[in-house]
Amino acid sequence: xxxxxxxxxxxxxxxxxxxxxxxxxxxxxxxxxxxxxxxxxxxxxxxxxxxxxxxxxxxxxxxxxxxxxxxxxxxxxxxxxxxxxxxxxxxxxxxxxxxxxxxxxxxxxxxxxxxxxxxxxxxxxxxxxxxxxxxxxxxxxxxxxxxxxxxxxxxxxxxxxxxxxxxxxxxxxxxxxxxxxxxxxxxxxxxxxxxxxxxxxxxxxxxxxxxxxxxxxxxxxxxxxxxxxxxxxxxxxxxxxxxxxxxx
Numbered sequence: 001x002x003x004x005x006x007x008x009x010x011x012x013x014x015x016x017x018x019x020x021x022x023x024x025x026x027x028x029x030x031x032x033x034x035x036x037x038x039x040x041x042x043x044x045x046x047x048x049x050x051x052x053x054x055x056x057x058x059x060x061x062x063x064x065x066x067x068x069x070x071x072x073x074x075x076x077x078x079x080x081x082x083x084x085x086x087x088x089x090x091x092x093x094x095x096x097x098x099x100x101x102x103x104x105x106x107x108x109x110x111x112x113x114x115x116x117x118x119x120x121x122x123x124x125x126x127x128x129x130x131x132x133x134x135x136x137x138x139x140x141x142x143x144x145x146x147x148x149x150x151x152x153x154x155x156x157x158x159x160x161x162x163x164x165x166x167x168x169x170x171x172x173x174x175x176x177x178x179x180x181x182x183x184x185x186x187x188x189x190x191x192x193x194x195x196x197x198x199x200x201x202x203x204x205x206x207x208x209x210x211x212x213x214x215x216x217x218x219x220x221x222x223x224x225x226x227x228x229x230x231x232x233x234x235x236x237x238x239x240x241x242x243x244x245x246x247x248x
Contacts, residue, residue, distance in 0.1 A: 003029075003062075004168055005026060005027040005050070005061070005081075005200065007023055007024055007062075008060045010023040010024070011023075020042045020049065020056070020222045021042075022059075023222070023224055025227060027200055031215060032212050033198075033199070033213065033215045033217065034200075034215070035200060035217050035219060036206070036218055036219070040221075042219055042222040043202045044202070047083070047172055047202055050170060050200070056069065063076070063168070066079070068081070080167030080168065081167070083161070083170040083172065084169055090145045090157065091145065092144065093146065095143060095144055095145070096137055096140050097125065097129065098119075099145060099156060100156070100163050101124045102160075103128075103164055104128050104163045106164065129141060132156075135155040135158050136155060136185070136189060137159060140152060151185065154182075155186070155189070158193075166197060167198065168198045168200065170199075170200050171202065173203055174186055174203065175187075175204070183208065187211055194212065216233040225238055226238055
């Protein structure tokens with residue numbers, strides 16, 4: 001099976017700080033790969049390099065067999081690499097449906113028809129409504145973003161990302177700020193979506209990680225110290241010492 005995403009020797013320095021230090025890992029098609037590590041481990045920097053918002057100092061990023069290292073974020077998105085929860089700023093005064101419709105417009109390459117009769121355009125409303133149904137927000141389509149709960153906004157941000165029809169989703173802490181019930185709901189949603197789209201998940205909720213992941217990479221001080229299936233990561237002495245704060 002050809003790897004979907006391959007990182008080879010990624011490095012990024014900010015002055016004397018090595019945010020990512022020779023990071024190499026791969027994500028296989030049809031899998032959810034989790035990236036975990038303590039605060040300051042370099043996870044956000046690594047996601048930024050993959051998405052295209054941060055340029056690595058060294059190393060390569062190969063996506064679907066193509067070197068995408070020199071490409072911009074929009075160019076990578078057009079090739080099927082999507083970043084959730086930071087891919088678009090939700091417009092509070094717009095409805096949930098209208099927010100997703102903007103992403104559909106972007107994917108179609110059509111102009112943003114803010115003042116036209118866009119709500120009657122089935123080429124926009126149909127796909128947008130389908131994305132809302134996929135994330136469990138079909139009955140909240142006409143509700144303004146400002147009236148949605150924090151958990152519903154997380155779901156909507158995911159719907160916006162799905163509207164771009166990504167081949168690989170970069171999920172940046174989707175459980176952040178969610179209560180126990182909302183976290184369970186998001187975990188169930190990601191369980192369903194992983195059947196359709198490969199994912200690279202950055203998350204601090206270990207229950208969610210161990211429930212969802214097919215493979216886990218552990219990042220500490222910018223370096224991958226462990227990589228493998230969930231069962232292997234759970235029992236790794238190096239992980240317990242460096243990440244969980246336990247003695248080996």
